[in-house]
Amino acid sequence: MTIDFVLNGKPQKTQIRSGDRLVYVLQKLGDFPSLIPDCLGGNCGRCLVFMDGRLIYSCLTPAFKAKGSSIVTYEGFSATEDCKDIIYGLKQASAFPCNFCRKAKIMMIADLLKRIPLPEETDIMEQMSIVSCPCTDPVSLAKAVLLSAECRNKRKFKRADK
């Protein structure tokens, strides 16, 4: 069957089979190095995408559910100011996720800050369970989230100069 949806801002029309996982369908539609599913069980986070603004595991999503939706991969998200804030926060906190999970962790932080602009420690710890890779110590990562939040909130909620 054919489904249409928007991928990183561009309309797509593609053929799928009923048993296709979304991540494999997306992989066929372009060069997306962030989408390399490893576990197919919602653990590694290497298939995270935003679907209609919500972070989901595309390996756990049947492709037919994408019909009519808007999907953003890390490649689409990386050009945004929100992504730059997160990269800034990670650098400032000296939190350097490994190549295996870096993009997934950036998507994970982006989702948290979108939902909770000023997250508390419990929110951060809970969000970290989305990506299982233990390469970064939780304290540095939590610091990075707070620095990213500060940077993002300054930019988004800056008061107009008098």
Next chain:
Amino acid sequence: MRISEIFYPNSLGDLLELLKANPELLIVAGGTEVVGMQASKSLSFPAQIASISHLPELQKTTRSEQYLEVGCCTTLSGLLTLSSGALPAPLPQVIQSIGNPAIRNTATIGGNLCCKRRFMDLWPFLACIDAQMEIRSLHGNRWAGVSHLSDDAGLPQFPEASILTRIRIPLHAPNFSFFKKLGNSRFPSPESAYFVCMAEISHDKIESFRLIFAGERAFRLKDHEATLIGRRVPLSQKDIQPIVDYYSAEFVEKTGNDNYQFNALTEESLGRISGQ
């Protein structure tokens, strides 16, 4: 890979017609339960699937003074984002124990309740607070207690050619609650189970008492719950032990298992009611 036919009904009426024509139709809202169980690259589904998460009538949330009414396609994250105080305690805690935020962005309340192979996190809690569900079929709609999702033998059941459309959650929950999730898996596994004990304590007296343990089977002693009403609290250890022994013996008889965790949790919850 078997190719299934996929339907995107435009309305609830369309969905019910589809269900009548295809009794084996698999209704998918979030899909986390059916996909989470499969480890292969390609997914396997029955011959016909209906995707329903786009139907607006199944996502509505309304609130009255006494109830919160949510559509079956409301995601678990969606429930958590309702204003604070909109959910009775400890429902937010129960929801937060499910998967992680990315899974809760996809999983729905309807999917959590309608799992055919076992009970999942929300059922024991919603049954304890007498939540109601709306069941629709081509013959009409009816409201029934969520507890009816368990048959006499404690196994999950759901009426044929029907769909769960709305869940009505009472906003007032008993003033004592104790909830424990067993098992260590992100997705329900054979060792996953949920223990919920709730009681209304007023003027040092038990006004209502509920205790449910659910996994692949549900265990509840409604008649025995009634015998605890009117008891004075705090209960002494001498009062608690016979209750624990009774529950333990019934548990063995009904489920065929001697579950140490169940016995310990029963004792723990009764102790907490007594402030021990």
